[in-house]
Amino acid sequence: MQDINGDGQADVTARFGDTIQQGDHGGTGIALYKDALYAETNDRIVRYGLPKDGIMPTGAPETIVSGLPLTGDHPMHPFAIDAKGNLFIDVASATNSCQAQNRMPNVSGDKPCTELETRAGIWRYDANKTDQKFSTTERYATGIRNADGIAMDSTGLGLYAAQQGRDELYENWPKLYNEDQGANLPAEELLQVAQGDDFGWPECYFDNDQQKLVLAPEYGGDGGKTVGVCAQKKGPVAFFPAHWAPNDLMLYNGTQFPSAYNGGAVIAFHGSWNRAPLPQAGYNVVFQPLTDGKASGKYLVFADGFAGGHLDPGQAAHRPSGVASGPDGGFYIADDQHGRIWRVTFNGEKTAGLEPAPAPPQSASSSASSGTAQAQPPEGIHPNAGATTSSLPTPPGQTQEQVALGEQIFHGQKGGTCAGCHGASAKGSPLGPDLTNGKWRWGDGSVPSIAATITKGVPQPKDYRSGMPPMGGAQLTPTDVLALADYIWALNHQNGR
Numbered sequence: 001m002q003d004i005n006g007d008g009q010a011d012v013t014a015r016f017g018d019t020i021q022q023g024d025h026g027g028t029g030i031a032l033y034k035d036a037l038y039a040e041t042n043d044r045i046v047r048y049g050l051p052k053d054g055i056m057p058t059g060a061p062e063t064i065v066s067g068l069p070l071t072g073d074h075p076m077h078p079f080a081i082d083a084k085g086n087l088f089i090d091v092a093s094a095t096n097s098c099q100a101q102n103r104m105p106n107v108s109g110d111k112p113c114t115e116l117e118t119r120a121g122i123w124r125y126d127a128n129k130t131d132q133k134f135s136t137t138e139r140y141a142t143g144i145r146n147a148d149g150i151a152m153d154s155t156g157l158g159l160y161a162a163q164q165g166r167d168e169l170y171e172n173w174p175k176l177y178n179e180d181q182g183a184n185l186p187a188e189e190l191l192q193v194a195q196g197d198d199f200g201w202p203e204c205y206f207d208n209d210q211q212k213l214v215l216a217p218e219y220g221g222d223g224g225k226t227v228g229v230c231a232q233k234k235g236p237v238a239f240f241p242a243h244w245a246p247n248d249l250m251l252y253n254g255t256q257f258p259s260a261y262n263g264g265a266v267i268a269f270h271g272s273w274n275r276a277p278l279p280q281a282g283y284n285v286v287f288q289p290l291t292d293g294k295a296s297g298k299y300l301v302f303a304d305g306f307a308g309g310h311l312d313p314g315q316a317a318h319r320p321s322g323v324a325s326g327p328d329g330g331f332y333i334a335d336d337q338h339g340r341i342w343r344v345t346f347n348g349e350k351t352a353g354l355e356p357a358p359a360p361p362q363s364a365s366s367s368a369s370s371g372t373a374q375a376q377p378p379e380g381i382h383p384n385a386g387a388t389t390s391s392l393p394t395p396p397g398q399t400q401e402q403v404a405l406g407e408q409i410f411h412g413q414k415g416g417t418c419a420g421c422h423g424a425s426a427k428g429s430p431l432g433p434d435l436t437n438g439k440w441r442w443g444d445g446s447v448p449s450i451a452a453t454i455t456k457g458v459p460q461p462k463d464y465r466s467g468m469p470p471m472g473g474a475q476l477t478p479t480d481v482l483a484l485a486d487y488i489w490a491l492n493h494q495n496g497r
């Protein structure tokens with residue numbers, strides 16, 4: 001994309017490289033280095049030479065590194081290149097917490113976690129060398145679950161990573177954690193990464209209340225009291241609320257913004273899917289002040305309102321997913337929900353202080369009957385009050401009340417997590433399939449077969465990267481499961497279908 005006439009809008013948008021039809025599944029990593037564009041594609045990082053007089057690559061790419069792992073929960077490879085030409089690649093974990101059965105309740109973690117040999121760390125390669133092959137030997141730092149954001153500081157040598165913390169403390173360990181803790185633990189972390197560092201995954205997670213690393217339940221943790229091996233692991237320089245999902249990181253070293261922003265971190269938070277029964281959160285861009293590599297104050301929400309009032313993975317208008325600096329000292333924010341890019345500029349007093357974004361207005365639909373999780377009080381409401389289910393059919397032998405109850409649970413009541421993966425409209429999200437189109441991977445679509453799938457979960461999904469825990473990870477009674485099955489059946493039998 002290019003803004004040729006300088007009016008702040010892209011006049012040129014052109015495409016290069018292979019398409020999905022040609023087998024290219026894209027990637028998240030991208031960087032400029034020595035007149036070349038480096039990009040992630042499938043299992044590799046490639047380099048496109050850039051012409052002297054343009055920004056559109058004309059030749060075929062060269063492979064810098066190939067053979068990066070593509071399996072499991074986190075197959076992407078964001079990277080950063082330092083001033084000496086080191087190429088740092090984040091290779092995220094394949095699992096949530098190194099369990100033999102990923103994301104299943106009460107399953108302990110593998111000892112040792114052999115996944116760490118090829119995953120959950122940062123690997124170092126040479127950005128100037130072609131045809132390098134991924135292997136266990138180039139690991140630079142470990143114990144980093146999923147650093148979607150990875151960036152250099154203004155010296156070009158200090159490496160930072162924004163890590164997405166683990167999920168399902170409550171869902172998989174209900175004897176050790178309550179719902180509130182499930183929604184509010186663990187912290188998302190900003191890490192300062194040096195060679196040989198170990199940040200503790202999978203044995204440890206960062207407890208935002210106690211402000212320290214504690215032992216994970218898969219490794220003998222007791223709900224956050226025992227520290228154990230975590231005392232030897234490296235903690236974050238700053239931390240953020242649970243499940244906000246940092247997707248990108250930039251350290252600001254431009255001159256356009258007030259000096260208070262110098263050297264600080266700008267983080268794009270994609271937004272949560274698994275804070276039910278609490279409202280989903282994140283969907284914003286945060287600024288974290290830093291001085292000499294240390295937090296010099298609390299983070300503030302720098303830009304907000306992207307979701308348009310719908311803090312829900314399926315319904316959000318936009319979700320921040322990328323940040324990048326511009327040559328003029330401004331920067332850009334990218335959204336992956338509808339493919340929008342914002343340009344952020346500053347033209348006030350250079351002495352201005354840090355200022356949080358005003359809270360976005362709540363859209364009328366999200367506080368009424370849109371069915372999003374935050375529309376409902378956590379203590380629950382009577383199934384019939386304001387329910388939108390009156391237009392839904394009722395399965396033979398069942399009642400309208402059961403369908404209504406199923407809808408409430410689907411959207412977060414009783415800790416129901418369904419909407420987080422299947423979307424608020426149940427029409428699917430990147431984490432779970434559409435449940436309204438009458439097509440079934442599991443069972444025949446009858447109420448008993450839907451109830452059976454919900455009860456057992458889907459440990460080995462057919463089309464999705466990671467599965468569905470039994471009961472969707474919530475604590476549900478047989479009555480709740482039946483109500484959910486009734487509701488899902490009803491969604492598939494609207495208008496006489």
Ligand code: HEC
Nearest residue numbers: 417418421432440441442458461462463464467468471472
């Ligand atoms: C962590 C994400 C996640 C959560 C939470 C979740 N699901 Fe699922 N669900 C999935 C995945 C993944 C599949 C399997 C898709 C596949 O096989 O490829 C699935 C499958 C299903 C199916 C079968 C669909 C089919 O095609 O046959 C049903 C029904 C279902 N889920 C209902 C629910 C309900 C009800 C809840 C809440 C109690 C829930 N899910 C919670 C991810 C999730």
